[in-house]
Amino acid sequence: MDNIAGQNNALKWAVNISVLILVIAWLIPTVGLFVSSFRDRDQITASGWWVAPFSVELTYRTRGDADPRQEGDLWIVEGNIFESAEVAAEFTSGEAQITGFGILGREPAAYAPGEEVETRDGGMLTVNADGSYVYTSEEDPGSGPRVYFAAETPPNFTLDNYRTILTSDGMDRAFINTLTVTIPATIIPILIAAFAAYALAWMDFPGRGLLIACVVGLLVVPLQLALVPLLNLHNQIGIGQSFVGIWLAHTGFGLPLAVYLLRNYMVGLPRDIIESAKVDGATDFQIFLKIILPLSFPALASFAIFQFLWTWNDLLVAKVFLPSDEASRVMTVTIADDLLGSRGGDWGILATAAFVSIAVPLLVFFTMQRYLVRGLLAGSVK
Amino acid sequence: MSPLVQGAITIFVGVFGCVGYFYAANLLLDKVIYPAKGPNIGRNINRANAIRPWLFLLPAILALSIYLVYPVIGSLIRSMYNRAGNEFIGLGNYTSLAGDPEFQTALINNALWALVVPAAATFFGLVVAQLTDRLSWGNIAKSLIFMPMAISFVGASLIWKFVYAGDPDIGIINAIRDGMGLDPLDPLQLPFWNNFFLMVILVWIQTGFAMVILSAALRGVPEDTIEAAIIDGAGPFRVFFRIKVPQIMGTIVVVWTTITILVLKVFDIVYTMTGGNFGTEILPSYMMSFMFRDDGRATAVAVVIMIVVLPVMIWNIRQAQKEMR
Structure with a gap:
């Protein structure tokens, strides 16, 4: 298809150049942050990051x-x-x-x-x-x-900002807290959703269509609605603002997408395998564990990445469901509520804090992009 | 107890609790309640199979009802009560909202966001998807434009704070203005236009999403329709606008609505960049200003957001039902 009529050299150049411009425009902000995080405070205030390599x-x-x-x-x-x-x-x-x-x-x-x-x-x-x-x-x-x-x-690139951020300002603590929030909140909904998705995909029972419609509807319920009633509920049953509370909240909020993604994937699995397993006398439970779950790995991975990125990057749920004291702040809250106020003018520190908070998602993104793309394609209502 | 240990225990309890529940419930059903033996074996198996789906669904249904269905109703009821929650005031919270100029600003800004961001993100996504389609380094380009998807809204806001910074030695925009001999200005304090500077951040994040989905859709356009158009003498632009775009219109609408829903929920950007000052308030950030202070008003704003989202929700359900048939 490369040399079909209507494709000429000038056009090819125009395409290459415009994509290059777009990519550069998209990268500039992040590169600026990245470069700034390695410069010392005096150099940041004295010259822009785009001349960082010069004295x-x-x-x-x-x-x-x-x-x-x-x-x-x-x-x-x-x-x-x-x-x-x-x-x-x-x-x-x-x-x-x-x-x-x-x-x-x-x-x-x-x-x-x-x-x-x-x-x-x-x-x-x-x-x-x-x-x-x-x-x-x-x-x-x-x-x-x-x-x-x-x-x-001469340019002075240092790791001082990283040293400062990781030893003071509570970012080390916040990093661990973010991890603590994220991992259970990613793993638990997967299991619950997988069983439900299997039932919705491969079991026949009255009300199935209605349930699927409900899940699709719940996909778009704004989180804002959930905040006040659930916080009150948590307070009443004694969970209050705590890690347990935020794990439960993230589990609940992540479920519609999980069920929806996994059901869409499981429906597409070949019917023959499942029916021959049934003929051989396998129960639904066995079919699920031994056949469906291993085959659904790509969908499980997609959702896991989504949920991980979402919980890691979340600010709203963390602000509401976690206590606001320093011991249980996550990184997004630390940056938005603490550093921006107390270190507002210290650009090196801010850049470093931001970079520390986005480093893990970026790593996950670049190593597992394939699954992320697949999940996106399956998740958007066709 | 350190939260990490607590987290490990939670994973353990959660995972084994789930597996244990499903295993035990199945066992109970098959061996004790309706055993597949004895005189009524046929009836028992049928009954067990009728109940099993609900066993599989129970945890999910419970979690969904508590964490999503109950709050919708709960918020609706709570929004009819006063600040302390002990006196029913009907639509009182809503009328006082309607009279608040801040709320009107938030509503107008939100409408602007909901119009501009999906349009811009879908447009750029479509352009990038088409341009990178046959490019040798297209996948790298796509990957780089997709990257902001992984960045938190807070992180993205900080990144753009650098771009918008008023000091020409920090903010690239003011550096360019400085180079042209103009005075530095703070883009975030320009009345009205600052909204658009904030929207740029979300467009920057969401373009990657639009691009990925539209790129897959473009690949799905049947080759023969394109070839036929080229043989008939259509240039690349006409092929794109007359052949490709109409065929992926359904996907474009999906991308558009998905981003619209997201726009209506995002509060992080406004919260981090301006805190809702300088006339940049939107509904979600406006709601957060009442959170922890006045539950009645906060839930009323949340209900307003819900009402705005409702048409999209209904449309989504319709689409999903059509697909299942």
Whole structure:
């Protein structure tokens, strides 16, 4: 079909280019987040993530800390500003260049490198582009001069943000909580739904059509309706806001899709196998366990992925059915309610938090995409 | 007890409880209540088989009734009571909602969302599905555009916060404006248009969904209809609009309605991005502002959402019944 009439080269190019543009447009936001999560705070505020591989001009504050020595009646402090204790950690590669220096915090780069400047206590200060400085004073300065400078700083990719996020701010706890919510909430509905789906697909009984219609109807019931009555119910029977409550809630909310997906799949299984098993004397229970369940693996996997992504990514149910204290917050709640408020301006931390929270779903997505697609195709009402 | 241990126990109890229930109930039915032996063996087997479907269905029916059917009725009743829940006030909550300008904003915004997001997501999905159809690297492209589906709404909101950030050294939009010599602005505080900036996020997520389904539908279009059109001299655009699109119209409608339902439920994006400020309130986020404070009003908003979804629900059931016949 590649060379059929009506397909010409120009069109092919146009298609390739427009798909490329679309893909880039779709990727840019995520790439931005990903890159930002590895940059340090100063670099993020100084330049956009799209220039992250290039050096960026940052300003620093330090004190020349070489020992003063006396020459005639002058005191001289001489050294390299990059090696002073306050900033040495930032300049380990030795490629940095001074672009300007100053003696006042509000004008950190007022003078060009090499200029000689009179400081407030009467000494003379020169800082060169390579970082070497000379300070001369008529009295014993005691210590080196206070120096502000701007330098082209090479890109600095660190894991500091990840270290911060995973050790403080409750994200480590939230990660475990998310996992705790997700796994039972994924496994339990599968079993319940599988039996029900088998009954709806292969057993004949009055009211079957009605039940299927009900399941289809319940598929679209807005979750919002369930919140208040169920929370009250949970409070009355003593579950309250707890992990047990959220497991039950996710199980209930996930069931319609599970039953629907699995029934659609099971109906398509070959009738011969099931009937010959029946002729051989297998009970429904045996047929289900030994034939239907193994054959339905692709559908089970599809639903498991859906339910996993849905419970992992959920904010609404977690906000309502889990207590709001720090010990039981999941990641989405931590980000939306806590970090966005307390760390609102700290973009590196926010990016990292977001990336930690989406890393597992992305992993699941890229490894099990096949099942996800199959589930989507089966799940949309044809 | 640590939640992890609790979780492990729950998995254990849940899984073995389920299996145990099904196994024991079957055993009970076949061996004790209606044993397949003795004088009435035929009748017993028939009866056992009539009951068995309900054994299989019981846990699911129970869970569905408690977690989905009961709340619908429960919310409806609760919405007729006052804040404390002890006094019946009929439609009082609804009338006070109708008088609240915030509610009107939410309703209008929600209508906008329900119009724009499904249309845009379906459109982009269709375009991508068609463009990548015969591309050598089409599957990679599709996979990348599909990827946002895996990201939580909260995560996606954070991702887009970076795009929209007011600082030209962080937000790419303001960096471009800066490059053109314009002043930076906060897209999320532009009255009216900020709604569309929020919708972009959901379109970004849902396009992948539309693309996957429409791509499968496009592959299902019979080749001979396309070949016939090409032989008759139709160009690629006419083949697409006149031959392919009409044949997958049913799928397009399904994708459209599915996204519409989703749009009516999503509160995360507005909650994370603006908290409903700057005139971006939608019904689900408006409801959350009453949650834990005024159950009567909260349930009333939920019922309004339900009423909006109802036509889609009925249509879905009809379609499913047609298919079964």
